[in-house]
Amino acid sequence: MIEADNITKRYGDFLAVDQVSFRAGAGEVIGFLGPNGAGKTTTMRILTGFLPATDGRARIAGHDIFEEPLAARRAVGYLPETPPLYPEMDVTGYLEFVAKIKDVPRARRRSAVESALERCGLADVHRRVIGSLSKGFRQRVGIAQAILHDPPVLILDEPTVGLDPIQIREIRGLIADLADPEKTEARTIVLSTHILAEVEAICRRVLMIHEGKMVLDSAIGELTAEGQSLEDVFARMTLREGEAA
Template identity: 70%
Template sequence: MIEARELTKRYGDLTAVDSVSFEIQRGEVVGFLGVNGAGKTTTMRMLTGFLPATDGTALIAGHDIFGEPLAARRAVGYLPEAPPLYPEMDVEGYLAYVAALKDVPRGARREAVERAVTRCGLSEVRRRVIGNLSKGFRQRVGLAQAIVHEPPVLILDEPTVGLDPTQIREIRSLIAELASPREGETQQAVILSTHILPEVEAICRRVILIHEGRKVVDGSVEALTSEYGTLDQMFARHTYAAEPTGAPAREGGAQT
């Protein structure tokens, strides 16, 4: 469903993403890991078609992001780091607006909004103005706008950042459900970036780790855990310099 082929992004002398390739199938929830500045957001923005790649390409549901940009974009639901929510709109109105933007046919929009509201647990706030919602509910609205057109691919950039522990639990179980839907719902390929390792263990069965723009690990949580002991050790091994103290080699280590 998602196929990155040697995706590369350079900003002047800095290679933010360096020839990254991977494939993600329907039903997979992949944790995209890396310290701050590793290149996660840049990779995701290229996959969504919002940021042109310097080199390489990606296929989304079989559509090349350069050759068929509109079809590729339509197949993606994207939750950016800062979702473009319209604080003065109510939840339903906003979701209907996004559905229209995403080319959901007029006659199917009401049903699309209904489904997103139900799936994301927004029924009780559907007529509330977005600006007045708690951060947890706003994040659900962010997820709802990502899935309203039922895309086969979901790209979520740090979906639980800034939430309290209860909200984090709720959003995590929501994401897990999105990948294993009930009958009649679309099964999706999900990639989510995070640097919270328990989050990965809670919802992902596979991990891709990037460091300084390069893919350094790609494997199942199970295999990696048995190889390294814990995901934490796997992460440290590939992102810190091999010093006996285990001190972070670069500024802005894993916990920031």
């Protein structure tokens, strides 16, 4: 579903993402970990077609993001770090607007909006103005806009950042639900976070990036089977040069 080959991004002389490669199949829920500034957001923006790479290739559901950008973008739902919400719009109005700009055919727009409202637990607030919602509900609206066109791949950039513990639990539940093969077609979900417990709670595989380089790609079960915690692995993989283990 996702094939990333040597994705590289330079900002001037600064190498933000350095030859990142990975494959993700249908039904996988992957935690994308790394300290602040590691390159997570940059990689995700490239995969979702929001930012051109300096080098490398990527395909989403078989579509090359540079050669077939429209088809690739249609196959991916993206929750950016700051979702583009319009605080003065109501939830339904906003999602109808997103359905239009995402080219959901007119005849399917209403059912797409209703299904996203329902899946994201927004039915009770669908007439509320977005600006009046709690951060947890606004995040749900962000996820609703990402799944609106029912894409097979979801890329979620720090979906629980800034939420309180109850909201975090709700959003994790929602993500687990979106990945549940009994409830939907097998989706591929990549979510970035620096909360290790989050990855252990909802992901089966972890990718770790540090200073732009992929330093780990492993099933969580394999890591913890060796008796180490994810926290140990994270600390070891993201040591700065000169620091002792």
